[in-house]
Amino acid sequence: MPADELIRHGQHVMTVCNACRYCEQYCPVFPAMERRLTFATADLAYLANLCHNCGECLYACQYAPPHEFGIDVPRTLAKIRVRSYEDYCWPRFLAAAFRRNNLLTGFGLAAGMIALMFAATLVVNGGNLPRPVGAGDFYAVVPHDVMIALFGGVFLFAIAALWIGTRRFWRDIEGAAAPARDVNALVRALRDVLALRHLHGSGEDCTSAEETRTPWRRWLHHCTFYGFLSCFASTSVAAVYHMVFGWQAPYAYTSLPVILGTAGGAGLLVGSAGLLTARRRRDPSLGDPAQDGLDQSFIALLFLAAFTGLLLLVLRERAVMSALLIVHLGVVLALFLTLPYGKFVHGIYRTAALVKYARESLTV
Numbered sequence: 001m002p003a004d005e006l007i008r009h010g011q012h013v014m015t016v017c018n019a020c021r022y023c024e025q026y027c028p029v030f031p032a033m034e035r036r037l038t039f040a041t042a043d044l045a046y047l048a049n050l051c052h053n054c055g056e057c058l059y060a061c062q063y064a065p066p067h068e069f070g071i072d073v074p075r076t077l078a079k080i081r082v083r084s085y086e087d088y089c090w091p092r093f094l095a096a097a098f099r100r101n102n103l104l105t106g107f108g109l110a111a112g113m114i115a116l117m118f119a120a121t122l123v124v125n126g127g128n129l130p131r132p133v134g135a136g137d138f139y140a141v142v143p144h145d146v147m148i149a150l151f152g153g154v155f156l157f158a159i160a161a162l163w164i165g166t167r168r169f170w171r172d173i174e175g176a177a178a179p180a181r182d183v184n185a186l187v188r189a190l191r192d193v194l195a196l197r198h199l200h201g202s203g204e205d206c207t208s209a210e211e212t213r214t215p216w217r218r219w220l221h222h223c224t225f226y227g228f229l230s231c232f233a234s235t236s237v238a239a240v241y242h243m244v245f246g247w248q249a250p251y252a253y254t255s256l257p258v259i260l261g262t263a264g265g266a267g268l269l270v271g272s273a274g275l276l277t278a279r280r281r282r283d284p285s286l287g288d289p290a291q292d293g294l295d296q297s298f299i300a301l302l303f304l305a306a307f308t309g310l311l312l313l314v315l316r317e318r319a320v321m322s323a324l325l326i327v328h329l330g331v332v333l334a335l336f337l338t339l340p341y342g343k344f345v346h347g348i349y350r351t352a353a354l355v356k357y358a359r360e361s362l363t364v
């Protein structure tokens, strides 16, 4: 659907909902909508990123298709949401990546990164994979400085792209006011994010089809989110060990980086596998089928990163470790490169939208 037509349809949907207001108890989208009489593109971007696609308002709606009003809030906001990712994307010429990001491109990028890393390692080591002297000696395969330069560079690029995109989104929906200005709103929004409070906004489990409710969507999101955070904490602690204390990997199975990495990897594995399965069973009319690839690509890369990471941990004392390490690092590189152009953006923009929502709620 062309951008103008999508915005016009979003305005039509929100105008009908604003007159009806039947769904106002379901989630923050409706109270935020009620504070507005008209819906500019930035308003729709804000409302779209407040929506977490629970589906309650579709099943509750007497104007849902095939009614002539054609009110399908979850699907309409899902389309506007991904359009907002493209609009605020940095650099702008990569906006199309959101449309092209799918399972094939995700796997293709991972395969490309793995091939590149294998080629570079073979060239540097005279055509052979290095054989580590000690068990689990990752730096004998890929030197520490190379890891820092490679992953540090890609990570900084991803952070810069996410930061600039989020800043553009925030400025459009809220103006120049800094998000940190209102501490109470910030605390409330972060609490809602960490607890995924609105995922069961109606007070009941999530819908996956009409009259079908399960708690899984929320728990699987929790596993994925906290798994990701735990893996990030593991890498950060390992960096402090290495750079501050001079303690070099491999670390013992009982050390903090390994415990955090194992817990995080397990959370990611369960969360991503569960979300992939749950998506397949969900009523397709709740989402935008055009975005299936975008969602699946991110979740599949998370799963692969967790799976190869845990496998590496289990087999780190075997000869296969060298090859496994390169496969794992290639997958993680692909994951980092796609972070600013994939579903990961959803979590960041949603947090910004919840900060704005908390601000509006506290000032009324």
Ligand code: SF4
Binding pocket: 016, 017, 018, 020, 021, 022, 023, 024, 057, 058, 060, 061, 062, 063, 064, 071, 073
């Ligand atoms: S989704 Fe339907 S029932 Fe809910 S507020 Fe909008 S028009 Fe009313």
Ligand code: SF4
Binding pocket: 023, 026, 027, 028, 029, 030, 050, 051, 052, 053, 054, 055, 056, 057, 058, 073, 074, 077
């Ligand atoms: S799908 Fe759920 S979160 Fe989105 S607008 Fe409807 S009730 Fe709110």
